[in-house]
Amino acid sequence: MKPPVLPAALPGWQDAVLGVELDAAIEWRLRLDDSMDTEHAMSVRLEFEHWLQASPAHFDAWSRLDSGLDRTMGPLRSALAGPDGGLRNSLLHPERMRRRFMRRALALGAAGSGLVWLAHRQVPLPNLLADLGTGTAQRQRHTLPDGSDILLDARSRIDLAFDGRQRLVHLLAGAIQVRTGTDAARPFLVATAQGQVQALGTEFMVRQETGASQVLVQRDRVRVRAQFGGQVDLQAGQGVRFRADGIDAIRTDMQGDSAWQDGLLEVNDRALPEVIDALRAYYPGVLRVSPAVAEIRVSGVFPLDDPMRALRALAHTTPIEVRRYTPWVTLVHHKEELS
Structure with a gap:
């Protein structure tokens, strides 16, 4: 059998892409990013693949969009990191404004030229709206406002919600390892798409998977609560996977899952x-x-x-x-x- 070959560049790749196909490509980029790390991610991805293969014009539009994103995302990152945070807040609320802005940014990116790999592979597009995030092949350690230490795996992102009642970390993608600081008055919580992990003075890892979450305790204890009921306390050396509707059996053979930290x-x-x-x-x-x-x-x-x-x-x-x-x-x- 002959080895598979990559598809040749389609005719007209350097030509202008029809507006209707470009609009469709932008909508697919938004849908893919919005569905990331949700239970619908796989079905959306399958729909996208079907759309991409349905017509050479779709592949053409998607390629043009990809090739110009890097030109647009660089200035956008700088603006989002500005001292007033106004642009970031406008993207966060309301949803219609955020999508309109991102559509414009994506359209500008699509108008660019040159063979530049999709910026999303280097720095995931949703990271632009997260409090902390990492790109491809990047692990990063941070000290949180309460003194807790957190390590993000590659292509991970989190939002923080620290107030007078609680210390809440929203794990949106990827994995984190946390060493919690002492604060008896405010519980330390990690929220995932499937539930919540409460630290009980501890060191632990949480990973957001597709349709499930993974927890591994490295020191002391944590309490895991599934979104729709059920909870379990884990001791050092124990780990578990859980979904929104239930928690799997406790395991003691998951220590290797934390090797990414090294x-x-x-x-x-x-x-x-x-x-x-x-x-x-x-x-x-x-x-x-x-x-x-x-x-x-x-x-x-x-x-x-x-x-x-x-x-x-x-x-x-x-x-x-x-x-x-x-x-x-x-x-x-x-x-x-x-x-």
Whole structure:
């Protein structure tokens, strides 16, 4: 079987994109960003893929949009970081104003020229509206207003709501590790799309997954509450995954899930696509996986900060072949597909 090849550049890529298709591409960018880290993310993504493949004009419009985003997002980031915060507040409220502004920014980006990779792969677009966020291959530590220490994994973002009653961290995407400061009068809470984690004087990790959240306690205790009922207290060394409607059984074998704090990916009998998915937050481009590798299981420790090295290690220990077509596009195939 011949190896898969990348689609050739479509005719007219440098020409002006029809306004109606460009408007559709902008709407899809907004829909994808709005649905990120919600339970509808997968269905929205599937709808988008269907739209993208339906017509060469759709692919053309999406490519033009992507290529110009970096020109627009740089000045936008500077404006959002300004001392008065007025622009950021106008984007946050109301929703119609925010979407109108983002649509204009995206349209300006689409009008740009040059082959510049999608800025969203470097710094996720929703990060512009978050209190704290990280880009691709970036971990970052911060001290919160109460003295707590927080570490954000790559492509993570949070909002903070600290007041006289509570210390609340909204985990919007990715993962965080927290060492809470002492404040007996105000509970420290981490809210995810599926529920809430309350620190009981502790050190712990929380990850927002698609349709679920993950918690691992590294010191002392936490209390996990699912959105629609049910709660459980976890001790040091214990972890759990929970959804909005329930909490899975407590586990004591999740310590490897916190290895990202040291720049490592530690897995034990995990499906290869899950391992590749964990590397995507550290790879500044497209990392695609053939469905033929879905049944391959992987165990080992891999470097997050060098995803290509991790992929080469996987190629040495599993029946896969890694092909890098450009600095931004890497495809993972089963060797049998290429024979």
